[in-house]
Amino acid sequence: MRDDNGTLFERWVAPVLQHFFLDRDELQAHRDSIDWESALSYLTNPQVSYPRYYREFSCHGFVDGYLCPEAAVAYDPITQYALPPNEDWVRQGVIDAIQGYPTRILDLGCGTGSTTCRLKAAFPNAEVVGLDLSPYMLVMAEQKALEADLNIHWRQGKAEQTDFPDNSFDVVTASLLLHELPPTIAQAVLQEAHRLLRSGGEVIILDCNQKALRQTPFLANFFEEPFLRDYAAESLDAWLGAAQFGLVRTQDHWLVHQISRGVKGVYQPNPEEPLFADLEALEDLEWATG
Numbered sequence: 001m002r003d004d005n006g007t008l009f010e011r012w013v014a015p016v017l018q019h020f021f022l023d024r025d026e027l028q029a030h031r032d033s034i035d036w037e038s039a040l041s042y043l044t045n046p047q048v049s050y051p052r053y054y055r056e057f058s059c060h061g062f063v064d065g066y067l068c069p070e071a072a073v074a075y076d077p078i079t080q081y082a083l084p085p086n087e088d089w090v091r092q093g094v095i096d097a098i099q100g101y102p103t104r105i106l107d108l109g110c111g112t113g114s115t116t117c118r119l120k121a122a123f124p125n126a127e128v129v130g131l132d133l134s135p136y137m138l139v140m141a142e143q144k145a146l147e148a149d150l151n152i153h154w155r156q157g158k159a160e161q162t163d164f165p166d167n168s169f170d171v172v173t174a175s176l177l178l179h180e181l182p183p184t185i186a187q188a189v190l191q192e193a194h195r196l197l198r199s200g201g202e203v204i205i206l207d208c209n210q211k212a213l214r215q216t217p218f219l220a221n222f223f224e225e226p227f228l229r230d231y232a233a234e235s236l237d238a239w240l241g242a243a244q245f246g247l248v249r250t251q252d253h254w255l256v257h258q259i260s261r262g263v264k265g266v267y268q269p270n271p272e273e274p275l276f277a278d279l280e281a282l283e284d285l286e287w288a289t290g
């Protein structure tokens, strides 16, 4: 549903949101209160180059995508309406899905750090890192963490190709990231998460509910996010399995989201294979060889 004047969302919904639900003066004051040049200077990683899919992504009505102060300051006020019934409850699902006691957590595509800050608050002794491609989003994330007195490391980088060493995290999370990526990149992100996790480490993904999107194709057309329809057609469980995760499980989460979990290095029995197949084979062998 895109024409030369933009998508339905860009033409009608974003302006309505921006005019009626957002306090534009407050947003502008917030934007003007930040010394962007100095904040960006130390949150920008000179090694990072932006992939094409990212440069061309127009984020919810902002033509420069996530690469501008306007999108960064408007992200939280807009996102609160995109996480029904309540942003806190939806994000809490990521924390609740973690089964271990992590000492190192990485939040991929952390944006303004809303989930990252909750992770640090839930696991105060853990070293927590938030990684995002947009230094503007990281400026907002850092401000949020400082205000909440949370010590979090912020890093600009690509989720599909970080420069962290193998086996260096206990938990890797990604919230609301994968549906914005081309499917091949989303799968590369899961492979990267697998590389970064230690054996037994957990990956936790909060994202739009693929089943619900398939049942309501109107929504995917309406938002016209470039990769939302491809994401909806796929199965996160299958992607996690292909990335070698075990104990993979996706559950519906509140109204329109899902939470997926996988564990590195756990043998996942093939449902086709009878339980105790090995033992039966051994017994057969013993019987045959007398």
Ligand SMILES: C[S@@+](CC[C@H](N)C(=O)[O-])C[C@H]1O[C@@H](n2cnc3c(N)ncnc32)[C@H](O)[C@@H]1O
Binding pocket: 054, 066, 079, 108, 109, 110, 111, 112, 113, 114, 115, 131, 132, 133, 134, 137, 157, 158, 159, 160, 174, 175, 176, 177, 180, 181
């Ligand atoms: C919808 S926002 C989600 C932000 C945050 N995780 C949240 O839950 O609110 C998607 C974020 O992913 C980031 N992003 C998109 N592609 C990325 C990539 N390949 N690597 C790292 N970050 C990426 C964007 O800059 C943006 O901040």
